[in-house]
Amino acid sequence: ELTMNTNRISAASVADDYTLHRVTTDWGEGSSNTNFGTGAVAIAPDATWNDGMLGTSVWTTQGGDFIAAPSATQSFPAAIGATTIASSAGLVADIQNWVDGVNSNF
Numbered sequence: 001e002l003t004m005n006t007n008r009i010s011a012a013s014v015a016d017d018y019t020l021h022r023v024t025t026d027w028g029e030g031s032s033n034t035n036f037g038t039g040a041v042a043i044a045p046d047a048t049w050n051d052g053m054l055g056t057s058v059w060t061t062q063g064g065d066f067i068a069a070p071s072a073t074q075s076f077p078a079a080i081g082a083t084t085i086a087s088s089a090g091l092v093a094d095i096q097n098w099v100d101g102v103n104s105n106f
Contacts, residue, residue, distance in 0.1 A: 016078075019073045023106045027064070030043040071094050
């Protein structure tokens with residue numbers, strides 16, 4: 001299983017289903033930060049809609065390169081706190097393939 005933590009929500013937040021997909025291209029995480037969805041200027045090596053790593057690499061497909069079939073789907077409440085995603089065949093296969101060196105762990 002996988003636990004994801006929500007630490008900020010807006011007054012307009014609603015519960016919704018989210019899907020997890022295996023990413024197929026390396027991506028970056030820079031030091032940019034936003035406050036409640038107001039947006040922020042990307043700082044290399046942030047991932048953006050066009051860039052896997054700003055200033056280094058672009059996505060093959062705008063928005064990110066990932067496997068179309070989800071590895072898992074989970075409903076998230078409109079609340080701060082932890083949500084546990086139950087283990088699924090897709091998640092187990094993704095992790096086993098990382099461990100076995102079949103797929104890269106991005």
